[in-house]
Amino acid sequence: MRETALSESRPLQWLLIAVAVAFLALFLVLPLAAVFVEALHRGVGPLLATYTDADTLSAIWLTLIVAAITVPLNLVFGIAAAWAIAKFEFRGKSLLISLIDLPFSVSPVVSGLTFVLLFGAKGVFGPLLDDWDIKIIFAVPGIVLATVFVTFPFIARELIPLMQEQGTAEEEAALTLGASGLRTFMTVTLPNVRWALLYGVLLCNARAMGEFGAVSVVSGHIRGLTNTMPLQVEILYNEYNFVGAFAVSALLAGLALVTLAAKSLLEWRHAEGLPTARRH
Amino acid sequence: MTVAPVMGQRFTFVRPSALPGFGITLGFATTYLSLIVLLPLIVLVWRASALGFDGIWQVATTPRVLAALEVSFVTSALAALLNAVFGTLVAWVLVRYDFPGRRLLDAAVDLPFALPTAVAGIALAALYAPNGWIGALFAPWGIKIAFTPAGIFIALVFIGLPFVVRTVQPVLQDFECEVEEASATLGATRMQTVFRVVLPALVPALVTGVALAFARAVGEYGSVIFIAGNIPFVSEIAPLLIVTRLEEFDYAGASAIAVVMLTISFVALLIINSVQALSRRRYEGA
């Protein structure tokens, strides 16, 4: 503990702690608690009814599929981008880094809109797709595209700073010892960034499964076909099926809690394997 | 890569390196980036530009759009300001004090990043509705929170909090204890040290965090629409109006509003970057 001369008085400390805890309780803990209480307040019966409902099941299934496509795509991109950016010096590098972060500053609704403008019935490729009888908007491909867009930066932005901090010395050492490029990457680079990679995957997955705005614009809300879990929440809520809406929400909230727990565990146990900004 | 003699170093695109794989990884990354991110955004701007500047201006200044933009920007700004105060306080308490449950609280700060926005939306709506846990406390006084702009404000505070905490926290963490000691040996009271030495040093990070929270809040959709009530001219946010226009197949109108919002987010980003560049140049000597 610091000396009293360099710290606030005890009562003031406790007052500040109390205010901070109250603020976080009001804005973070209470909404989370509300989800579980509302889901359970009619008992387990209606909850189970929701979880065995065909539309809910298909929404869960679709959410899993979307995440299973999105995360690997952005993973490959993240690794490729981080390798090029962190291990080489080239022109336009800082521009490339800013462009990677671009999706974070675009409203999810706007991201959805851009895909409607591209592939919608009146979009740029609309007539072409119509001729070939391919549906992207109001179908699963559109949902995947919108999700890939909004989760685009997550993995790259964990890997880039860490790999920049690590430099190229270890890779160069491996090459001088006779390892091939691919082998160097697999045995030297990848093990060095595995925790950051996992961290990025966790965040990317959470957002992919939870994305609402962008997906809502391109989905068309067709029950059993193009509804992801967050969209199912909206439909049930708008039908005044609150228990159902909160039951699906409870699953998503559970996912959020698991993500938070895993993320915190990585921050505590493997801080040295994460970019400096993540260590706290 | 051909290296021109003598002046070679200056005109090559990439500095020569012993490591392999530059061409293929950069090629893949830029192609993927172009297809997934740049192409859609370019089409959006192109689509809106068909209206011309006057056309966009006309759409943006219709009373309903203006009202929606005002609701979005004003509530986002207010929420960001509240987060500036409480986010700094939370960061301070998490970094400086040790108390039971500190780590749990620290982890909880990221909840708004992890919780799907639709879930947050219905949870907040349930809490602040006139018959909800919190709404019921205010209802007897005739105060409505959910389904009014106050509800939007609550949702945007929720969404923006981690941005402020997570940008201020590391700066506070790395703040040298010696600097505070120096202030004390020079005769400053604890309050003077905090307000003249510590907090001013946090300003660049705070501005960044507030701008990030603001930019996110302006574009936020999922957590807001359930609690907002979505009454045109009162509690209708700009992103919702885009969705409405889309449902009416008014692509041009939707694009115009989207471009206005994009422009404003980029201005916010620009502010962040220049604040960071300025403070780096002045205070870090980089």
Place this chain on the structure above:
Amino acid sequence: MQKASQLHDVTEMGDTTVDLGKGEPIAITAEGLAKSFPGVAAVNGIDLQVKPGELMALLGPSGSGKTTLLRLFAGLETPTAGRILFGDEDATHLPVRERRVGFMFQHYALFKHMSVAENVAYGLRVRPRRLRPSSAEIAKRAEELLELVQLPGLGRRYPAQLSGGQRQRVALARALAVEPRVLLLDEPFGALDAQVRRDLRRWLRELHDRTGHTTLFVTHDQEEALELADRVAILNRGRLEQLGHADDILDHPATPFVAGFVGDAIRLPVTVEAGWISLGRGKVPAPFQFPSGPAELFIRPSDLTLAHSTGHGTFMGKVVGTRRVGSARRAELVLEDGLPSVEVTLPLEHSVAKGEELHLNLLTMRLFQAR
């Protein structure tokens, strides 16, 4: 050219006269002072007085407690036992901000977001309203202090835009601005290049002679301590080993630790038998009435000379290597197998070969009973 003018800058004092308003210098005293941190006694019962106007160095290896002692004087740590006196006043529990010490941190701890002038003026600006000079006076004083430390006109710069040596002087000006009763400097030259260090060392000595502050500074560099300070306090493991002038410490080390710590001394474990020390196939007389038994002999290069005869009190060393040091030559010698090698300084014209045996005399005896 550039170098020369910088040198001129820091070694010559400016002509400005500044009223430092500190009154008569006071003594600071530690009485049985102790500070323990969980698991370590950083300062373990120290009695020490810095006389009014004295420049004293606290010298010791890292972890010896010298910085903790300095921080105790400043009030940045609270002692676990003992008293601190400022003059006759008991300052043990006086809060930091009321002690009026000028403390300079090793890495200066300048306020990064304030200009140089704002840094210097800070101590005056935070005074209670009734004691605070007008802003015009504060600005004037800051400029005077910057002139005193030879940084005139740099007030509007930010710390990041200064060199290491300039930052150090800003930190000193900031400490002087509060009209301190004593100056406490933590490794004042620790973060600087060797050249800048030497220049600033001389400059600080001159500044001290002019302003007359009671000054205590911490260093791990013995050359710095012995050259700059009026007296040197040597600390080891939280205890005061010796306090004295440079000559005392170099010529009459009070403890084996001091004998081994200062000078390039080599410690040799030896045995004393009936007043004689066996060494290198010879015998050297031990000091009068030195008890028999195991002992520690400390030998510096300047303690050895070549013997001209092979009589009583000489001994032999075998050359294992030579090296050139400035205008002399040093030979590395093994006196007995298994003992650390010692060095002897030879004139340049005296060349020696590896394996050669030299006859030696010991000029100065630094012998301690083994513990």
